[in-house]
Amino acid sequence: MKTQEKYLQELKQWLYDTADVPLEEMSSFFANRLDSYEEHMSAWEKSYKLFAEEIPPECQKILDLGCGTGLELDKIWQRKPDVEVTGVDLFKYDFENERWDAVISFESFHHFLPERKKELYSKIYGSVKMGGVFILGDYIACCDEEEELLRDAYLKRRNQSDIPDDCFVHFDIPLTMEHEKALLEEAGFTVEKILDEDAAIIVCRKGGK
Numbered sequence: 751m752k753t754q755e756k757y758l759q760e761l762k763q764w765l766y767d768t769a770d771v772p773l774e775e776m777s778s779f780f781a782n783r784l785d786s787y788e789e790h791m792s793a794w795e796k797s798y799k800l801f802a803e804e805i806p807p808e809c810q811k812i813l814d815l816g817c818g819t820g821l822e823l824d825k826i827w828q829r830k831p832d833v834e835v836t837g838v839d840l841f842k843y844d845f846e847n848e849r850w851d852a853v854i855s856f857e858s859f860h861h862f863l864p865e866r867k868k869e870l871y872s873k874i875y876g877s878v879k880m881g882g883v884f885i886l887g888d889y890i891a892c893c894d895e896e897e898e899l900l901r902d903a904y905l906k907r908r909n910q911s912d913i914p915d916d917c918f919v920h921f922d923i924p925l926t927m928e929h930e931k932a933l934l935e936e937a938g939f940t941v942e943k944i945l946d947e948d949a950a951i952i953v954c955r956k957g958g959k
């Protein structure tokens with residue numbers, strides 16, 4: 751297994767090597783990689799299974815944010831064939847109050863800065879029914895240094911190319927588990943479970959069971 755020191759060294763080298771590569775707009779990034787996308791995402795096979803296992807048995811209605819082609823849903827429907835899922839991607843979405851038994855998101859929110867996540871988590875909290883869950887599967891930074899390196903590079907590259915604030919670009923800006931958990935709790939959720947496997951899986955509840 752790679753040590754954290756080696757990982758950070760390689761990350762710094764990659765940031766240096768790619769410093770002049772322009773950022774790609776989010777939907778073009780995925781559209782340009784359609785042919786290899788599902789194979790690339792198959793690396794998460796084990797995490798998709800663990801993620802699906804966290805869906806509460808009584809769950810009927812799920813909102814999936816950043817669903818892409820919905821790879822996480824295969825495993826969920828294998829376990830619960832009659833669950834109803836609304837998938838949203840690259841969204842302008844009106845969150846309705848207390849509508850969902852579960853809101854889920856897999857490998858999508860690491861493209862948001864903490865300020866945006868804060869707003870989003872608060873909207874998600876409002877849209878989950880009391881006793882319902884928000885299950886987040888995502889890329890988590892291994893330490894403050896990784897979080898800072900990526901955020902600094904992201905802001906610098908946006909700035910250099912004069913990218914407007916409302917334009918989503920593809921660049922990973924994960925938070926550490928400590929910062930991610932703090933944002934979720936600030937929104938009102940109780941973090942009930944953390945699985946720190948390939949993708950971290952965080953199960954949060956609104957109110958008690």
Ligand SMILES: C[S@@+](CC[C@H](N)C(=O)[O-])C[C@H]1O[C@@H](n2cnc3c(N)ncnc32)[C@H](O)[C@@H]1O
Pocket residue numbers: 776777780791815816817818819820821822839840841855856857858861918
């Ligand atoms: C790596 S894919 C994961 C898709 C799916 N959850 C899966 O695991 O197969 C990330 C998805 O997040 C979406 N996404 C990224 N940033 C987003 C944003 N700011 N708003 C909404 N969707 C976003 C992308 O369009 C993409 O479909």
